[in-house]
Amino acid sequence: MQPVENQTIMITGATDGLGKKVALDLAARKAGVIIHGRNPRKGAAVVKEIREATGNPKITNYNADFSALDEVRMLAGKIRADQDRLDVLINNAGIGPGPDGSVREESKDGYELRFAVNYLAAFLLTHLLLSLLRDSAPSRIVNVASAGQQSIDFDDVMLESGYDGLRAYRQSKLALILFTFDLAAQLKDSGIMANCLHPATLMPTNMVLETDYFSGSIDAVSQGAEAVEYLAESAALDAVTEVKPALDSFGAQTPMPVAPGQ
């Protein structure tokens, strides 16, 4: 890969929590950082904060609400039009389980909301940016998943019966992991590495603080950021394109699958 200061790195959901910390760290290393968010005012404030903290002017903000696939398409179009290269795409944006007892919600396209935001949006964005990643190879895709997973009922993927927020979150994360397996296989020999990870357990971010499925936090946001940055930047992973097994459970109902060939 290019030296980090020559790279352009896009982080979805970088306006808060884990994504914001990763953006700050990579900006401090002088990378060009694309901050994706859904709230333009919040995005602009994060850009200003990171520029001031790091002295790095190469921080830009793009907005798209991932509960609408058309917004994902428009986002990808703008990135392709504006950017000469994309070295790393970090699919981090997500919504958590919500409070216990929450009612089922739908995306603007009529899909179960967590499945749409946490999985469908990342799937679509990745495919729409593949040509740019391919032109910038060697490049990387990092999918921020979770050790919290739930098997998917293919007769009720949209969770129309027996909805539960934790189940919705977990099945969306399993879908993202399975997507990463397929992607890694499809991109073999393309110079684009695709990996996913459980970043850390119960970091005190908005999605954890707003849920009552769990009480308290365990790991620091900086621990999760370190794990994401390792997959994004470590030279030890040049040419590694596989899914690592989870190290802990985070209430997982199914074990993190191991990559084909492992």
Ligand SMILES: NC(=O)c1ccc[n+]([C@@H]2O[C@H](COP(=O)([O-])OP(=O)(O)OC[C@H]3O[C@@H](n4cnc5c(N)ncnc54)[C@H](OP(=O)(O)O)[C@@H]3O)[C@@H](O)[C@H]2O)c1
């Ligand atoms: N926290 C943990 O312990 C933990 C554990 C395992 C995995 N993870 C994963 O880590 C990733 C980051 O989560 P976090 O803990 O940092 O949570 P967070 O602080 O709630 O951040 C989530 C980010 O996603 C954005 N987002 C949410 N809904 C969106 C939508 N509809 N369209 C576009 N952007 C949207 C948020 O934007 P706003 O700033 O506008 O809200 C925010 O930037 C997630 O994929 C999560 O599943 C977290």
